[in-house]
Structure formats: C-alpha cells, structure tokens
Amino acid sequence: MTVRRILLAALLLLPAGLRAQAAAPDTLSAAAAPADSAARDPVRSFVxxxxxxxALANALALGLYDHARTEPYEWGGGLDALTQRIASRAGGHVIGTSVRHGLAAVLGRSTDVEPCHGCVTAEDRAAHALTETFTDRDASGRRVISEPFLAGTYAGAMAPTLWHPDSNLVDGLKSGTVSVLFTVVSRVLFAVLEPLVPVDGL
Known part of the structure; x- marks a missing residue:
C-alpha cells in the first residue's frame, strides 16, 4: 500500500472519527465514572x-475508491462491480459494529464516547481522545481496556477476506491495524483542533 493510498483512505475515514469524538456536547472528566454509562439502551446505540x-457515506466513498483502482481486480468494472465493492465495505461495517456492540453487551461495557470535560490544553484533549479510543466503562463505571473496540475493528476489517478473491488472514490483520491507526489519528487530530471546529454544525 503506497503512502498516497494511505493518505487518501485517511481522508475518507476522517469524518467518522470526527463524529465519534463529537458525539455529545459535554461529559464528565476522563477519571470520573458515570453511574449509568453501561446501563444505557444498548440496542438503540447499536442501531x-x-x-x-x-458510516454509510464512508462505505460508499471507500467502495468508489476500490472501484477506481479496480480492487479486487477479479470483480472487474461496471455497475455490478461497483455495487459489489460498496456492499463489501458496508458488510465490513455491519460485521464490525455487530461484533463491537455484541461483545460490549456480553461484557457489560458502555459504547458511548465521552467528550472531554475540563480539558484545557491540546495535550489534555489528545490524551483524552487516546483514552476514549482504547478504553470503555464497565458496569461499575471503571475504565478498562476496550476489547469490544479492538475486536470490532479487526472483525470489520477481516470480514471482507471471506468474500474477496485471493485475500487472506494476513491482509485482514493489516487492514485492521490500519483501521485502528486511522481511528487514533482522526480522533487525536480532531481533539487538538476541537476549539477551531464548530461542533454544533457537525
């Protein structure tokens, strides 16, 4: 994968990171434990x-990107191939989201993103974004490593290897790692630039 392709994919995925970081107008501090964080309606959050x-726009954009570079090559060109590529991206999103929310429900975790309350500096906001990316709240409100996020991200990235010709597990693992990195970069970037962004307009 060339640097140009990585940068293009990052630009396509950036809006999802912005949406995740700006999901709510305010929050408790990163160290605080909201009592009802894991008790919110998980089905509504999943839907x-x-x-x-x-997310659907990302699937469309990435499907168009795949079609422009004829990836996978075996699917060829034309409208049918474009539809297949968009459906493939959408399928990865559905599987990844299902795994993340399903595992979170089993483990009693919250999938809510808590925007930083009381963060003054860009470093504070960036640290909070990293914390929110890799941790969840358990039923007691305590922060724990976010197995649902990691499992969902890798499952969504690896799922297309089931229907892509000449794709394998290693390709899926690479794609999952890139997805994690893009999530981190987009959330941290938005956190640093947050004071300049009109959040109400997102």
Missing part, C-alpha cells in the same frame, strides 16, 4: 451506529 449516515 444508531449501524445506520450512521457518515
């Missing part, structure tokens, strides 16, 4: 994320 217009 909302599954049908998120920005």
């Amino acid at each position: 909302h994320e599954l049908a998120d217009p920005l």
Whole structure:
C-alpha cells in the first residue's frame, strides 16, 4: 500500500472519527465514572451506529475508491462491480459494529464516547481522545481496556477476506491495524483542533 493510498483512505475515514469524538456536547472528566454509562439502551446505540449516515457515506466513498483502482481486480468494472465493492465495505461495517456492540453487551461495557470535560490544553484533549479510543466503562463505571473496540475493528476489517478473491488472514490483520491507526489519528487530530471546529454544525 503506497503512502498516497494511505493518505487518501485517511481522508475518507476522517469524518467518522470526527463524529465519534463529537458525539455529545459535554461529559464528565476522563477519571470520573458515570453511574449509568453501561446501563444505557444498548440496542438503540447499536442501531444508531449501524445506520450512521457518515458510516454509510464512508462505505460508499471507500467502495468508489476500490472501484477506481479496480480492487479486487477479479470483480472487474461496471455497475455490478461497483455495487459489489460498496456492499463489501458496508458488510465490513455491519460485521464490525455487530461484533463491537455484541461483545460490549456480553461484557457489560458502555459504547458511548465521552467528550472531554475540563480539558484545557491540546495535550489534555489528545490524551483524552487516546483514552476514549482504547478504553470503555464497565458496569461499575471503571475504565478498562476496550476489547469490544479492538475486536470490532479487526472483525470489520477481516470480514471482507471471506468474500474477496485471493485475500487472506494476513491482509485482514493489516487492514485492521490500519483501521485502528486511522481511528487514533482522526480522533487525536480532531481533539487538538476541537476549539477551531464548530461542533454544533457537525
């Protein structure tokens, strides 16, 4: 994968990171434990994320990107191939979201993103974005490593290897790692630039 392709994919995925970081107007501090964080309606949260217009737009944009570079090559060109590529990206989103929310429900974790309350400096906001990316709240409100985020991201990235010709597990692992990196970069970037962004307009 060339640097140009990585940068293009990052630009396509950036809106999802912005949406995730700006999901709510305010929050408790990163160290605080909201008592009801894991008790919110998990089904409603799952459906909302599954049908998120920005996530669907990402699937469309990435499907168009795949079609422009004829990836996978075996699917050829034309409208049928374009539809297949968009459906493939959408399928990865559905599987990844399902795994993340399903595992979170089993483990009693919250999938809510807590915007930083009381963060003054860019370093504070960036640290909070990293914390929010890799941790969840358990049923008691305590922060723990976010197995649902990691499992969902890798599952969504690896799922297309089931239907892509000449694709394998290693390709899926690479794609999952790139997806994690893009999520981190987009959330940290938005956190640093947050004071300059009109959040109400997102």
